[in-house]
Amino acid sequence: SDSRSSNFGAGPSALPEPVLQEAVRGLLNFNGTGMGIAEISHRSKEFTAFLAEVERQIRTQLDVPPTHSILFTQGGGSAQFSAVVLNLLARHRLLHPDLTDDERAMDYVITGSWSKKAAEEARRLGGGKVNVAVDARPHSKDGRSFDNIPAHDAYTFSPDPALIYYCENETVDGVEFSNDEASPASFPFHLLPKDTLLPLVGDHSSSFMSRPIPHLADHAVIYAGAQKNIGPAGLTILIVRKDCIVDVDAATKLGAVPVPLTMAYKTLADSSSVYNTPPVLSIYISGLVLLRSQELGGVKYYEELNKRKADKLYSVIKAGEEKGLLRAKVKEGSRSLMNVVFDVLGEGAEARFLSGAEALGIKGIKGHRSVGGIRVSLYNAVTDEQTDGLVAYMNTFLAQ
């Protein structure tokens, strides 16, 4: 069919229709060059100017201070699981050349499948010792699920770690830190070692640009794959504090493992993110999305919209719980605004729920294969109207 569905997919995910229409024009003729965006050199003056504008949009909309560089790369969030470890261990080695690997702590806050995976990669790479600052599973309802952000007294941080890692929004499990500091589900910034150059790393893949980032300036690295709120897959956006852009080869001379050039933040920074061919098309569409976001009012606008959409969905889930037909998976207070996860209870009920949705053009709501159930992703491009359509369908389903 020619008509577009309501796409609640977790990523790649919905993009704003006006952006896609404009991108079609850019694919044929980018900024009057007579060449399409996928055909033009990444070193052309037109693309160079566009890339600088994308950076400017991120800087102004998120209020990124001059202490931090904005870098563009590829490899997704998964490549950053490795890159943050390699770059920040190199930095730690330069600061403290005499420590043994066991004395280089890497603190991981594990609140879901993605932070767990990131910690596993750190363990695999070695060069430091993974300290689990907290694991949310023992704090869950059944003692083994990722369904909560633990209370602040559950965390233990190392005194001078090479990095402190967290995932802001756990896309699979639907658990997100609150950005309200008064909430028990906020990130415990006040418990971190008192250091103006804190090696704090945030995986913001599935919440980037959905709302302002608390304590952005205190971060060493924030990263996000584009394919949720911003654009097509292929682009990874990094915000890196300048003291973390280190000479990795100097660290290697002191015994650190060599860092692949394409993963070293210094390579990206020194080349203005065009050391090699960047994902030109993904950058282009992401840039169009960011320009549109600016026109609408930026992260403040999206925070309001996203809260409104999530409220509507969590209310109908609550109504379903009261009828014994649905079950929210995540504890109240720790629930994600971006990925809403729940179970449909009863024999064959989930399959009926999914096929009824499919018939109405409601797509992408099957939960991640590792956890099952339903997952509705409400990224920036998902509209109020589409959310209302889903809620109306759910109300009908509950009334049957």
Ligand code: PMP
């Ligand atoms: N972190 C988070 C929070 C994610 O949601 C994802 C992807 N869904 C990743 C990391 C991995 O990203 P990628 O597939 O781009 O490597």
